[in-house]
Amino acid sequence: MQMKSAPHLLNEDRAEFERVLEDALRNAQDRPDLAAIGQRLNAAQLRTMALTSTALIAAEAAAEYEHYVKIREETRSAAAPTVAQDSVMGTGESAERGAGLAAVIAVLAPVLAGTAAVIFLLIGYSLRMLDPVPAIAKSLVSVGWFFGALAAVAMTVAGIGLLLTALRNEATQVQAVEVVAELPDEVARAKDAWLHALLERGILPFLQASLNDPSADPTSASPPRPVGRIPKVGYSGPNYSSPNEGATKGQRPTFTSPDFSSPDFGGPEHQPD
Known part of the structure; x- marks a missing residue:
């Protein structure tokens, strides 16, 4: 396969590449073809x-990786509308069920109770400044403090309700992420096939070629240069060279012109009888 047609690894798959590489290096002692690790490199x-x-x-x-990415994207595209629909339905139902109570507790009750408390307290304390003090002033002050306490209780209940709602939404979000993290069987099989091909046809042959490359200098201050290619095992291309390709360059075959002289012609000194 030509390098220009090889797909670049996506950022989310580079960690898998590095993990397979680390496993190959960690288990190199179990493979005789990598026994030279530590001698030169x-x-x-x-x-x-x-x-x-x-x-x-x-x-x-590349072929296994393209298949894996294709299957993964198709699975994500098919699962996205379902997850979004479930999320919207769940959020809508919860919002509809708790809209009335949450609105009253979180907004209306504290506002109304606080407003009533301010009004009754202002009127009550204003009347207490009169001389003589009206009998209703004491009752208005008591009612004002009652609504003040009711406003405080309503604000406390609303705060607890908002906290519980936030915790419930966080738990739901974590559960959804865990469900998405589980790969379907088809995607998991495609991923395993890609990782196996990456190890057997990519990483291991590359490590072998690197160990057998005499131009790699382990004492150099700079990192060793990458190997130019990965060897192909068990296959050699056909020989298209001509049979005379090994002959000395520049040597040309010699030709002898045919003899067109007549058998009865021997020159003027040899006349026929």
């Missing part, structure tokens, strides 16, 4: 070379 240098050649390695599993 250590795990840190191989990790640096692999990360700088992410596109090259990912291209070896």
Whole structure:
């Protein structure tokens, strides 16, 4: 596959690439083909070379990655309207059920009780300034303090209601995120196929080629350069060279012109009898 046709890894999938790379380096002692790690190149240098050649390695599993991304996007697109509809329905039903009570407790009750308290207290204390003090002044002050206490209680209940609503919405949101985080079976299978191909056809051959590359200098101050390609095992292209390609360059075949002389012609000194 040509490098220009290899898809670039999405940011959300780079962590998976690094995880598979770390697992391969961590379990290198279990693979004889990676037994040379630590002799010329250590795990840190191989990790640096692999990360700088992410596109090259990912291209070896491009088909599986394209299939995985396609299935994942289709699943997300199909699940998005359902999740949004459920969220809107749940929010709408909760809002409709609690709209009347929440509005009265959170807005109307404190406002009305506070307004009544202010009015009755102002009138009551104003009447108490008169001489003689009207008998109704004491009753108005008592009613004003009653509405003041009622306003305080209403504000407390409204605050508790808002706190409970916030906690309930947070729990619902966390539960929705956990449900979305669970991959469907088809997406999980596509992901496993991509990770397997990435390991077997991309990362492991790249590590082997890096260990066998004599140009990689482990003593250099700069990171080792990335390997130019990943070797293909078990396949060699057909030989299209001509049979005479190995001949000395510039050498031309010699040709002898045919003899067109007559068998009876031998020159003037040889006349026929």
